[in-house]
Amino acid sequence: MAWKLPFFGFPGLICACLSISVASVIRPVSDTHRSAALELFVPVDGSFPSLEEAYQALRTFQILGLERTYDISHATCPIISEILGSSSKPEDLFHALRVNSILGCQIGTQIFEDVASRLLVGIKEANSLMEFYYSVLSLLYIKQQGSSIVLLDADVIFDSIKAHVQSDGRYRYDSDNAEPSTHAAGIALETLAGVLSLADSHMDQSKIEVVKNDIVKLFDSIKSYDDGTLYFDEKRIGDTEYRAPLATTASVVHGVTAFAAIVSGKLKADVMTVFGSAAPPLTVNLVQVFGLDSEDIPILENKELQFDPENSIHYLDLLPLKVDVGKYILFFEISLHDPDHLNIYATGGRIKAFFFFTGIIKADKAAVGIFDTDAENAVTLQKLDLSRDNTVSLAANHLKKMRLNFQLLTPLGHTFKPHQVFLKLRHESKVEHIFALESSAGKYKVRPRLLFFSLRFDEIFKVKITFFDFLGLVEKFYYLSGRYDIELAVGDAAMENSFLRAIGHIDLDLPGSPEKAACSPPQPIDPYSRYAPKQEISHIFRAPEKRPPQELSFAFLVLTFLPLVGFLIGLLHLGVNLKGFPSSSVPGFCSILFHGGIGAILLIYVFFWLKLDLFTTLEALGLLGVFLIFVVLCGATHRSRLVFSSASALSGLLTRCSLSPCFGDARSLETLAFEEIQASEKPVNSTAFVLHGLLGSGRNWRSFSRDLAAQLQKSSPSRVWRMVLVDMRNHGRSAGLKGLDLPHDMVNAAKDLANLVKSHGWAWPDVVIGHSMGGKVALEFAASVARGDYGELAVLPKQVLLACEIEQLWVLDSVPGEVNSDETSGEVEKVLLTLQSLPSPLPSRNNLKNEGEHVVWAFDLQACIEMFNSYREKSYWPLLEHPPKGLEIAIVQAENSDRWTQHVIERLDYLSRKEEGPEEGKISLHVLPKSGHWVHVDNPKGLLEIVASNFYSCT
Template sequence: MKMSSKLLLICLLVAALASLSEASIGGYICPYSSKKFLDIASKALKADTQDISSLYHAANSFKILNEAVPANLKPVACQTVKKLFNVETLEIDNLFYGVESFKLLGCDGKLSTEGVVKKVQDILQNEKSSVASLHYASKTQTFLGQQISNQAKLAQLVQAQLKTDDSLLSLGHALHLAASLGQSGKFITERIEDIVVQADEVDGKLLQWEGGLSTTSLIITGLLQFPASSPLNQPQADKLANYLLSRLTVQTPKGISALLEAAQALATSKVSPVSISVTGQNSVTLDNPNLKIQVSDIFGKPLKTALSPVVAQSATRIADDVVVLAKQPLNVGAKETEFVLPLKLEPGYYKILLNAGPHSTTLTARVLGPVQVKTFEIGLSDADQSSAPKLEKLTHPNKLNKKLQGDSGQNLLVKFTLSRQVHQAFLRLSSGKKEIIFVAGHESNSQYKVEADLGQELPISDSFNIELIIGDSIITNPFRWQVGEIEIKITNAPTVASLKTLRGPKPEIEHMFRKPEKRPAKAVSLLFTGLTAAPFLILLILWSRIGVNLSNFSMRAVPFHLGFGAILGLFTCFWLKLDMFVTCAWLIPVGGFTFFTGHRLLSHMARSKKPEKADK
């Protein structure tokens, strides 16, 4: 009773601590993802592209990941930037990408920026310039080493544009632009709360803005430039980080650059998400029980301020919800971000609640261990249970000294006990290509039993190998044990053909179609065929009596009539053997040809009749 009270107290304490703690993110941008991002960025740099923005995003990805652009890619990328950079044809955003990518790549020489300053000034002074254009123009001017001359006027232009277009994309650009305007940009702080409220929450775990990864990244990096306004709280930052981690499969340079920019902004902010996750495998063994936990930022790097203490508040066995561990501090590992939790527990699945300072998460771990056969008995019993079965004890991995002799009136009986319960326990009887597998029934205290009726299950005289198969997801030594052999003698045994009928495929089911109804007499069919053809015959008779006027026939009409005839022929083929899809596929070009030639024929006829009307 005292033990139950202690466990109840521990559960209540864990629940209270979990309610007071903040959740963490369950992953980070691992080295594998970083390598994949760099590979995609490298392909973009060496590609023969006409999109200057892809070069910027690729170079920016290398910068954020603190990796140098490969020396063999730099000359090609720089040459592409110089070739594509054209002040007359490029929009202001691509001009910004060109200037910045030239700088990020560390290209030799200078980029021809003649006319860029004038274009930037025209945009910054134009009252019709969009917020995005004003943002890119101001950044381009800054990169060229010039200051924004009239920040107050630029702030007024932005506010005026937001009255006509306050979409999330415009608000994201406005955040970045306002951050560069100093005191003049404080107008945007009134919109921060409204921007955050517009974020969409998914399953209570993810947070994003409409527009996808690019828009979400633009807003995150913009909001975090106003730390004094506390734009995001810790739960919101964690959910945004979870959204970024859900997009690690992105395959474009633009998406990778946006993801990394947002992750970097979160990692360097006051609300930097904390990643608490298992490094490597989430399974341990009884010989090596140390579970390695990593506590880091979203990039897998050490936190600016180390969190302590790192404690396993509880470990619950999933099979029966029993708390088996409480308030166990983790040991410091080999790395600065690594902690070690010894799980000296019985094999099974466990749910572990971890706390790192005010942050918490729940992880699932698996403890593996060996399984042993404690007892094993095998023998034969009468099917009518007229006498007690004779069972022979056997020790794993030994085999039976002699063959078991059975017949159709007996059952094969196997009883065994394992050191722990398993999910897969089978008894396999095989002879050549023939086999039958019995599932061992679990009784109690890890005891299993198989009882097979030889007359029903194996109705053929033959010698069979007996094999015990044990497996489970939490054992380290799954095995197949050759127990021995059994020879079965069946009186009046069925033939192999009858056995195949018993256990093989069933006879083929043939469908009986209804006999066709009797057709009408031949004379009736000919009569109705003649009635169907009667209108055409009447037309031929009238043509022979009245005559056919071919004087106005022109060679211009030949293509039209050929097309019309082809359509009739196609309909005939459709009636005989074609389906609707093939018919429509042919009808489109044939019908188009007929329409074109018919239009030309009618136009010619109309032009030829105009002089006659004029004479009248």
């Protein structure tokens, strides 16, 4: 008859969890880890940005032995008290309570009871897995503070959490979420373990068995790397949040171990025939239990296992029997109930099995000291706390000895003999010496030199390390004197708290090395050293050149001003005025070029003073000199008129020439019609272009432009804004212009704006506002200026009130990408088709103009259709995704407009929230409520508030 014996709850699953970490090579914690932790977790003003980050830092420091590195309690404890004293969310309470479990803030008992009462009420209304997790774990932390916490509805809460489980053992975060998660399974298991800890009575065993079966299914999804390392991984489904294998594995291992720690405590035996069929009625007896260290005297005898008919399992509750921590041998016997079965089945006699009973081992009465002789009364010992690292300082030479005492006790107060004890001494040169102690006849001795080091268990159950004779270690230490760090490692399979503790350091004074003594071996390179802080780079700069004497500098300054002074004296002597300025075309043009060249020479003098060197200045002056000679030769017959031109007109003429077509295409161009609006009679210092939409004109925006100019003048009196309402080609008063570049598209419509600026000698606009089709013309204008299509003097629209020189462009309810008629109502297409079907002479006056005895449309309908097709086909997503440096593009979306698809809105929202690069501009998205496509008519006040407030933000 065959039978299987599972020990204490989940031994198979626990071993599987442990194998996940054992399968890979785990490197010991080194100073590199501690250095990385200190660089990663740095408090600001005595605290961390959040309590979650504070717990991660404190727990990391606690594991690495850096608890005393930062004291954040003064800044963090008041925050914890505030959260616990207010009606905070369970998540905030959870983070506050677990940070308090490490810091130990002074929190009143009444506060913990109030928080517990709120959590007990709130847990009944929880729906998601994370709400249960935060509430249950918070109650556990409060219970650790000494409060009495009882979960009355533990069965109901247990079932509510179990409702999130799937058939493969994974859990869902929410009942409405159809995506299961392996990471959530670990959280759920930890929460279920907490519910069992807080339950007022024993949970139904069948529910616990169901959870165990789910865990077995969960382990079916475990994976393995090529080196044998086991791990759990999430399945990528849709847009759900993805957890890395490390986080997922940690969550599962934490949850399984927490659940196993709660439900363990029963010895179970599964009895069956050799063919796997059910066994006949029988009784399983635990005949004897022996410890591996004392096989002569049994610690348990003749214990009958109880039978669970529902699960066909024989079990024995060992917790009331007070079995101590250690390794044991179990002997079982099977007795059949029916005597007739003795002739059918063979029970196999006594069955032998081995198992471990784990627990927390207490290390007490630890001390270390240096002495001269073996006499114990001569020892001056320093006490140690093996629950944490110590900083004991010792000093000795090769004639002295070191003694180390410590006591290990089990939970029942018995002495505990660990399987492995190591003592490590590390020299300041990183040379390490590890002494492994072997158990022999009740004593632990170091190998291979038994003569100078021994460890024994004496009659008072105290572990002693005696006779650490440095004289015998001189050669092993390679005669290296100096500081040695001391570490003690104690471990055993039955210890749940095996430890590696720093004892302190000892300064050894060893004799000098003989001539043929062995040298210390080279130390291996730490693979983590690549992440260590690098040595600071020191830069060597060139020594500054010797400056000339101060007198020579002043003399050179006077020489640079002499030509300018001579020029001004010559103008005064000649009596320059505007009376003789030529009025004909060729002499006037030559005069403008001549005076522009003179102004350029004066400007070069300014740049020479600010930035340029002498050679660059002479090169520029030579080129300008050749240009001026050519101009003088062209206008030789009118040379006297050129001389007597007024110097006061030079600056104005220079501005007009620099912005006129004389630097580009010299042919005569007809420019767009426009209307100017300003709120003050003061000189204008800021300009905004306003562009209308399809089939509209500049006058459609008169009211809005007046209100905007007045609002801007009121908010910033020092800036005088001019609103230029432009009639675009084929619209309004620009419909009959001749000589415009073809075809009628967005590119040439934007080029019309540049020609308008150049022909009138204006400064380039600070802001451009475009509605509908005008919005795309504005985008094309900005893109062309950024590419330099309008010449090097063209500049992007800029908000000059800003110190940061942010350039600004407004696009009002205009989709920046291609416009698909299938995604809109087709309203514009229907209007254009209707207008085409009407006869040309019409009796109406709206948007019409006189032509003979009839009125016709004030716009070129066929050309408007061409512009509309270009508007639909043109896409400016590349401009929005990578706006030129210093350019701000503000897009206004009408809330009720049919021109916006969800994809376009999400794309613009992403671009507006994207962090701008150092070489890129910015995008902003604004939603105008209660408005359709005609934003200036449906909600003019809301539009004015959005636009004006963003003008103000640039001030």
